[in-house]
Amino acid sequence: MLDALFKLKEHNTSVRTEIIAGVTTFLTMAYIIFVNPSILSTTGMDFQAVFVATCIAAALGSAVMGLVANYPIALAPGMGLNAYFTFSVVKGMGVSWQVALGAVFLSGVLFIFVSLFKLRELIVNAIPHSLKLAISAGVGLFLGIIALKNAGLVVGHPVTLVTLGNLHDPKVLLAVFGFLLIVGLEYRKVTGSVIIGILLTTLLSIWFGLESFKGVFAPPPSIAPTLLQMDVHGALNAGLLGVVFVFFFVDLFDTSGTLIGVSHRAGLLDKHGKLPRLKRALLADSSAIVVGAALGTSSTTAYIESAAGTAVGGRTGLTAVVVAILFLAALWLSPLAGTVPAYATAPALLYVAVLMARGLSEIDWDDLTECTPAVVTALCMPFTFSIADGIAFGFVSYAAIKLLAGRTRDLSMTVVAIAGLWVVKFLLF
Incomplete structure (x- = not known):
């Protein structure tokens, strides 16, 4: 039955291999x-409630990806997008989290639309490669400054804006230890290095009396406080259309890049270098965003960590289904999740920031009209504390620089239109 459903023999794999890949x-x-x-x-x-929503959204997204698209790619609420949801939209713009969930829901509906009518290729292909790299790197830098803040390594200062935190604080030292541990284990290719770093840092914080242990297992908590709480009507406000666009835009590139990158490593691309069943994969991702918003979490997206599973032989959707089952099993770990402090998760954020920032290395540094907007994009995200503003300044500066440099042939109408919309938003809203 499993072979007929997932075409295991056709992909030269087995149930045992797929289960190992899913666990990995x-x-x-x-x-x-x-x-x-x-x-x-x-x-x-x-x-x-967010803990439950996270587990269920990841389980449903991964299951749909496995059963409908038959890819060994897992989904879960995306890093970077959750930071944008929290720090840029809710705290930065002062809107309620219910309205922010409504914006996530609308971005998912928009994603479904472009997936059905093949507009994805038009949008993705029209965006300059340098800006795609810069957006990824900028999100990484944004996560980095959040990680340093949560770790206590960087604190506010009335004169210099930011300054070094208290290095005598044991919580700061534990965060530093956790980050170094994650990087060391990852270099040694230890499976689960990030989760090991988080749990060991938490264990040490309990050992030193900095945190109280709340237990490991318990029945799943209620999801009622966040279930169906999204305010779609509030998100339709003109001032929030840019927020919907950013959720859609970032997730579109994140998902496309992950799907192609992981599939390439697993040898799942066709002879033309294209991804078979792409529409199904994108529909799985976009559907997960809509369901996740309804459950009470920020945008769900494909995870690049899926490459760890394909590295040990995962080739079919059975890998993703195994991941889905394990996320459902994790619902019974809510006391452990409540024990983990922010400075224990900060090392994981900083590690993800390192991985995402490497996109800057692929930018064409010999062309000022390409590298300048890219750097503007990447720098503006952490220093304005807004992914949206970083993207906006990136598009506007790209269009303006190309025009002033006489390189109008490099500009597509899509880029000009997006830049124009951002200018209108800044002037009127």
């Missing part, structure tokens, strides 16, 4: 069940 992928991305509630709960959302 889950261990590399399980940190999200601790990190996502930690970030979103600062908006006023119920921590335990």
Whole structure:
């Protein structure tokens, strides 16, 4: 039955290999069940309800990806997007988390639309490669400054804006230890290095009396505080259309890049270098965003950590289904999730920031009209504390620089239109 459903023989794999791959992928991305509630709960959302929403959204998204698209790619609430949801939209713009969830829901509906009518290729292909790289790197830098803040390594200062935190604080030292441990284990290719770093840092914080142990297992908490709480009507406000666009835009590139990158490593691309069943994969992702918003979490997206599973032989959707089952099993870990402090998840954020920032190395540094907007994009995200503003300044500067340099042939109408819309938004809203 499994062979007929997932075409195991056709992909030269077995049930045993797919299960091992699923467990491997889950261990590399399980940190999200601790990190996502930690970030979103600062908006006023119920921590335990977000924990449940995170697990269920990841389980449903991964299951649909496996059963419908038959790809060994797992989904869960995305890093970067949860930070944008929290720090840029709710805290930065002062809107309620219910309205922010409504914006996530609308971005998912928009994603479904472009997936059905093949507009994705038109949008993705029209965006300059340098800006795609810069957006990824900028989100990484944004996560980095959040990680340093949560760790206590960087604190506010009335004169210099930011300054070094208290290095005598044991919480700061534990965060530094956790980060170094994660990087060391990852270099040694230890499976689950991120989750090991989080749990060991938490264990040490309990050992030194900095945190109280709340237990490991318990029945799943109630999801009622966040279930169906999204305010779609409020998100349709003209001032929030840019927010919907950013959720859609970032997730579109994130998902496309992950699907192609992981599939390439697994040898799943066709002879023309294209991804078979792409529409199904995108529909799985976009559907997960809509369901996740209804459950009470920020945008769900494909995880690059899925490459860990394909590295040990995962080739079919059975890998993703195994991940889905393990996320459902994780619902019984809510006391452990509530024990993990912010400075224990900060090392994971900083590690993800390192991975995302490497996109800057691929930018064409010999062409000022390409590298300048890219750097503007990447720098503006952390220093304006807004992914949206970083993207906006990137598009506007790209269009303006190309025009002033006489390189209009490099500009597509899509880029000009997006830049124009951002200018209108800044002037009128």
